[in-house]
Amino acid sequence: MAMPADFAELPPRQHEMVVCAISAGLAYEVPVNLMLAVAEQEGGRPGQWIRNADGSYDVGALQFNTTYLRQLASYGITPGSVAAPGCFAYRLAAWRLRGHLRKDGGDLWTRAANYHSRTPRHNARYREQLMRRAWRWSQWLRRQFNTHSIDDIRPPSPPADHRIGQPGEANMAGVRNHGDHPAWP
Numbered sequence: 001m002a003m004p005a006d007f008a009e010l011p012p013r014q015h016e017m018v019v020c021a022i023s024a025g026l027a028y029e030v031p032v033n034l035m036l037a038v039a040e041q042e043g044g045r046p047g048q049w050i051r052n053a054d055g056s057y058d059v060g061a062l063q064f065n066t067t068y069l070r071q072l073a074s075y076g077i078t079p080g081s082v083a084a085p086g087c088f089a090y091r092l093a094a095w096r097l098r099g100h101l102r103k104d105g106g107d108l109w110t111r112a113a114n115y116h117s118r119t120p121r122h123n124a125r126y127r128e129q130l131m132r133r134a135w136r137w138s139q140w141l142r143r144q145f146n147t148h149s150i151d152d153i154r155p156p157s158p159p160a161d162h163r164i165g166q167p168g169e170a171n172m173a174g175v176r177n178h179g180d181h182p183a184w185p
Helices: 005-009 013-028 032-042 066-075 079-083 088-103 106-114 121-145
Strands: 050-051 058-060
Touching: 013 032, 032 088, 032 121, 050 079, 058 066, 058 079, 066 079, 066 121, 088 106, 106 121
Parallel strands: none
Antiparallel strands: 050 058
16 A cells, blocks of 8 residues: 555654554544644654653653653553654553543643643643644645545445345345344335
């Protein structure tokens, strides 16, 4: 399968981000444009460790703070595992985002910005940046993937002669409609 033209034009560093963010968003039921926006906003790279003023570090592509990661140590999640290349950090971020989206208070964007901070002024700044990035990614996704609204889908037409037991046709007498397809007339 050939890459869409715009994907090929993305900087190589973003290829892993796009593939991993899309797959993680789908796996954890997080809007893909939001997942891409968070990944871009965090702006980290695999193997990256950034020291914070409080002595903690932000680690890897999704900039997980080592203070937060200590809470996940009992699950075998380490700073090294989120610093590594690959999709693990994106899946962990999608799991975390899903938790914020489902459990936190406020509007969608405030809940999503809790990924970064619950402090109102930091959350508000991150929220604004996230909204702009998510809108831009939604436009990119529309150009890349030919999708349809559910309203565009029509049920398939039945065969021209659909009576059971016609000569030359398989006998469908034992086949039942289980309710997931409309019965043919």
